[in-house]
Amino acid sequence: MQFKTIAIHSHQHPDPVTGAVINPIYQTSTFAQEDAGVHKGWDYSRCGNPTVDTLAGVLADLEGGKHGYCFSSGVGALVTMCNALFVPGDHLLIGDDVYGGTFRYTTKVLAKYGVEIEFIDMTDPQNVEKAIKPNTKMVYMESPTNPLLKLVDIAAINHIAKKRNILTCVDNTFASPYLQRPIEMGVDIVLHSTTKYIGGHSDVIGGALVLKDDSLNDAIRFHRNTIGANPDPFNSWLTLRGLKTLGLRMDAHCASALELAQYLENHEAIETVFYPGLPSHPQHELAKKQMKAGGGMISVRVKGGEKEARQLLKSVKVFTLAESLGGVESLIEHPALMTHLSVDPKVRQEIGITDNLIRLSVGIEDVADLKADLAQALQVISGKAPATV
Template identity: 50%
Template sequence: MSNGFETLAIHAGQDPDPTTGAVVTPIYATSTYKQDGVGGLRGGYEYSRSANPTRTALEEALAAVEGGTRGLAFASGLAAEDTLLRAVCKPQDHVIIPNDAYGGTYRLFAKVNERWDLHFDPVPLGDLDAVASAMTQKTKIVWVETPTNPLLGVNDIAALAQLAHDNGSLLVVDNTFASPYLQQPLALGADVVVHSTTKYIGGHSDVIGGALITADRALGDELAYHQNAIGAVAGPFDAWLTLRGLKTLGVRMDRHCDNAERVVDLLLAHPKVTEVLYPGLPDHPGHETAAKQMRRFGGMVSFRVAGGVEQALQVCDRTELFTLGESLGGVESLIEHPGRMTHASVAGSPLEVPDDLVRLSVGIETVDDLLADLSRALG
């Protein structure tokens, strides 16, 4: 099979059904399977927590588009993250996370796993000296988001992989914002890729899911063992919806990027916008790194407004096409106030975000309509 991205997204793990010839992977809505004698599994299936053919198709497709050896599909992105931590870490181990990490990831470390005696430090990952200084012999993982949520910071995956590996640590990259179409962390040295497949991979705001993809087969097998033992797997219908979304990821991402670039131009020219955060801007501090490791710069845009929090809230309330809502990566455009919505869990912490910040997930609507909507909202 060709290794072109769109070809893999449509065909990897998705051969026509051998019984009927159906070209779309069926939804195997079953919990258990007839075995060929005691201990004799038919096709490797015994119970759908352990494996399900619809989920297998998704996992093989995800591994293919990320260039990995093993893919695992979960009930949510946070379920994937938690399974990874429990498989790799033990009490008193240490993890380095971004100092502008996703609020849900921070909550998982600070409110859940810290009680399990897993230690972590938020570190500016763009400062490689700071990362090196934060590492200890107990550092098991360097956890990377790039671009970050919601400040759209960019981190050098290859450089961080070298630092992590020199310390005997794993490099884990949350690739949700970029998607596998725009960025390939495993090819840059990462050990594990994390996704909230709810976002760009699913792409239609109709399914919750997560994924882990590994470069190393043995690590993938270890994670699969823990996935089965812990149990937060993707159901067959969720796997089917996610697989359907993956097929069009490439064409959707191109449109997301096209529209985001036009939105950025509008915001840069608007007198009420004080700062635009987008890796495609030449003056973005991570622009050169983004240009090196990404195909394009993505569909996420954040900006700050004059007038502080009240003005930011008014902009969020005034849009019509940009729907006020959490999440991102769907075909429809969304707007939110991170400080009071997706990142409320980091209020008062070192990861607290500015209260005048607005985050956009730029969809694939007619771009002139989106520009008119934002212009009205900004006033």
């Protein structure tokens, strides 16, 4: 089956008792047992629930993996994975431009338990080769990165890690399995914030891990049950509903984002556009190699500084000023003041999260309306139209 068919039909069949086409929400914490320890496969919803397990199964199939697990958030997935796989003294190599919450958890929590965390620029795979130490346990990649939309060569880095038996994980949140499939490139674990494109409607928080094979499965399952960062059945059902249209939505996000990126690139009020689908993106060739399209996220540096950036945020009318991404509605945000506030200001400057950087999550509204909205807001920051707010 192809992607859009898997998203709709995998693990989802009409209910044999009622004929219901849509899988029910098993909103239950516990399950009746015929005899002590004798049940139909589920005993307690922290350890497994039919609705949650259906979502996990579909995600595993869409990523081309063998085992899937769902969590109450993307961060819950990250914490569970790290608890399962790291012991004191291990070394974690991680991209220097990852999601702010990943930065916060690894530096402020995981490091407390004796795991050595090292951030490096992974846009050159040789940096990974050079940074590997005898105690390196995992190479953790994010591609495209948040918010600078840098790419890492997943296959090349995975190859370097595998030569030394080092685990690899890719945060595939920005691309979604529709655009990029790290497990097919040899990666061991794919991590998602299902809050974003997978859910797709900005109405749930969730996360997932998909594993390539059996070797890590017991550890992840044990820690999932033990830590308890579980999603509830209703959230999982909403995510399943959103997931059915992932392919259609991604096609629309990508087409509109490309059109807007081209428009912004030629706008006098914009200094730089970061979008992997543009030929001007320094890793456009890599994008073509490992992604199906450029994705729905664009970052721009406006001409000027924080003042101009704030003015743009206040002048848009269709885009909503909000954190998060990947929903049907377009969002706009200021990484330095919002999503990446927890990153040390010095580090933010070093890696390019400047005060004039704005991140756009392009939704699936009519692109003409999105373009007109940006056009009128950019008129304001160019001083060609009065600020109305």
